Amino acid sequence: xxxxxxxxxxxxxxxxxxxxxxxxxxxxxxxxxxxxxxxxxxxxxxxxxxxxxxxxxxxxxxxxxxxxxxxxxxxxxxxxxxxxxxxxxxxxxxxxxxxxxxxxxxxxxxxxxxxxxxxxxxxxxxxxxxxxxxxxxxxxxxxxxxxxxxxxxxxxxxxxxxxxxxxxxxxxxxxxxxxxxxxxxxxxxxxxxxxxxxxxxxxxxxxxxxxxxxxxxxxxxxxxxxxxxxxxxxxxxxxxxxxxxxxxxxxxxxxxxxxxxxxxxxxxxxxxxxxxxxxxxxxxxxxxxxxxxxxxxxxxxxxxxxxxxxxxxxxxxxxxxxxxxxxxxxxxxxxxxxxxxxxxxxxxxxxxxxxxxxxxxxxxxxxxxxxxxxxxxxxxxxxxxxxxxxxxxxxxxxxxxxxxxxxxxxxxxxxxxx
Numbered sequence: 343x344x345x346x347x348x349x350x351x352x353x354x355x356x357x358x359x360x361x362x363x364x365x366x367x368x369x370x371x372x373x374x375x376x377x378x379x380x381x382x383x384x385x386x387x388x389x390x391x392x393x394x395x396x397x398x399x400x401x402x403x404x405x406x407x408x409x410x411x412x413x414x415x416x417x418x419x420x421x422x423x424x425x426x427x428x429x430x431x432x433x434x435x436x437x438x439x440x441x442x443x444x445x446x447x448x449x450x451x452x453x454x455x456x457x458x459x460x461x462x463x464x465x466x467x468x469x470x471x472x473x474x475x476x477x478x479x480x481x482x483x484x485x486x487x488x489x490x491x492x493x494x495x496x497x498x499x500x501x502x503x504x505x506x507x508x509x510x511x512x513x514x515x516x517x518x519x520x521x522x523x524x525x526x527x528x529x530x531x532x533x534x535x536x537x538x539x540x541x542x543x544x545x546x547x548x549x550x551x552x553x554x555x556x557x558x559x560x561x562x563x564x565x566x567x568x569x570x571x572x573x574x575x576x577x578x579x580x581x582x583x584x585x586x587x588x589x590x591x592x593x594x595x596x597x598x599x600x601x602x603x604x605x606x607x608x609x610x611x612x613x614x615x616x617x618x619x620x621x622x623x624x625x626x627x628x629x630x631x632x633x634x635x636x637x638x639x640x641x642x643x644x645x646x647x648x649x650x651x652x653x654x655x656x657x658x659x660x661x662x663x664x665x666x667x668x669x670x671x672x673x674x675x676x677x678x679x680x681x682x683x684x685x686x687x688x689x690x691x692x693x694x695x696x697x698x699x700x701x702x703x704x705x706x707x708x709x710x711x712x713x714x715x716x717x718x719x720x721x722x723x724x725x726x727x728x729x730x731x732x733x734x735x736x737x738x739x740x741x742x743x744x745x746x747x748x749x750x751x752x753x754x755x756x757x758x759x760x
Contacts, residue, residue: 343459345447345482346489347430347466350497352443352476353381356422357412359475360748360756368409372397375594375740376413413741417722421749426474433466438579446486446579463505482507483514486577487570490527491517491545518546518571528567533560545571586623591615592633592684596740599680605634606670607732612685613666614727617659618718620687621711626655626696629689632666634673637681648672655691658706659714662687663730722750 349355353371358364368386370379379400382393389407391400397411404411423442431437434447449459456462463480470478481493488508495517496506508514524534526545540559542548549571557565566576591612599605609632620627628651635645648669656662666685691697717726724731746754 343449343482343484344486344489345434345449345459345463345466345480346440346486346493347445347447347470347478347480348493348497349426349443350477350479351381351383352423353414353419354383354386355476356419357410357415357745359422360746364410368407369412370404370409371412371414372743373414375596376742377594380414411743413744415741415745415747417747417750418745422474422476426470426476426478429470429473430466430478433462433469446489449482460505460507460509463507467504478504480505482509484508484573485570485575487527487567488514488573491521491571494521494525514573515546518549519544521545523548526567526571528563533564536560586619586625587690588686588688589616589619589625589627589690590684590686591619592682592686593739594682595680595737597737599634599683599737600678602671602674603732604737605674605680605683606667606730607735608683608737609634609666609670609673609685610663610728610730610732611735612683613662614659614731616685616687617657617662617711618715620657620690621715624693625687625690626657626693627662627687627690628652628655629687630662630665631686631688632669632673633682633684633686634680635682636679640679640681644675644678646673646675654704654706655696656704656706657693658708658711659728660707660710661705663728667730 354369357369357371366385368389368391369383370386370391371381372378373380376397379391379393379395379397382391386409389409390403391407391409403409419442426443427437427439427445430445430447434449435452436448436450438446438448440446449456449462459482463482466480467478470476479493479496481489481491481496482505483489483492492506492508496502496504499506499517499520506517508517521544522534523529523537523543523545524531526548529537529548537543537548542551549568551568553565553568556568569576593612595608599608613630630650630652632648632650633645636643650665650669652661652665714726718724748754748756
């Protein structure tokens, strides 16, 4: 048996942890530079606020309906996520953190130590609320896909009270026939439209599809999904999230960039972010893409790109930054007000199969990079960084509605007055 523990509207819930007076009130969280709505709790949706809309379009509506608006407080979310995952991990022998607010658990060979999985799910839910003040839902099933389905039911279907355990065939059929096929894990919008043309509109109808036909019409992944919906385990931790083939770090800036030095700093910042992601998944980069552009809403929008090839695959921030510095001049133009900057590592190779070059000496420093990542993981992002990033980032993203970083900055630690 597997369980999926998922936080409810995580970004919004995290904002309420240190603001009890916000609980039960409509809250939305905005994207970088306070652009679009990336999270909205149930109360906000009931007030007519939809996710992914530009904030300026609903700003007046939010004011009329008393919606609390927050900038993305990534530091707070990451810290609370880590705390939540540590709590969840105590209740099963195996854990796989799937995303910032989702974690899979395996209950294999836990009976009779854990006699009732439904009670275990309720215990997890109570513990996370008691220790982290985050509301979660727990879905339990024979496969990872059924656990995901059960989690969806725990959130959306009345009567489950936050915990759903698909323990028998009757329960499985009852839940699958109430879930649209587009809500099944791994079924995207394009595939769901094609399935609807085939008159497959519910998860139960998808489960009734012959696996061989699913493979022929779509792919082996859809065949695995069909089998998993029928209780046949086909997916494992390593296959749940494969390594990325490309890694990008891109962002619009809070204040337009007009000088070369600021452009260099912004690109250096993104190189550091992308390099850290590559090291985390154990990948080296052979080719790097740099790009910078003005706003698409400008009268004459422009965009520039540069490709950097490395003689030896690397994930070293120093090496990647040097390659960026040599190519950045190709992106800069006078009188261009740059709005969006980005870096892409587009030719990734696994560290396990690193091919050495007879004529080029490796310039990477794995020990230094490991130390860099360890310090930044322990004390927060950019505790240690390359001087090329600069100190004062006038171009940094705008977060005008940012709440205090209660758990990562001393000056933001909540004060208790007795």
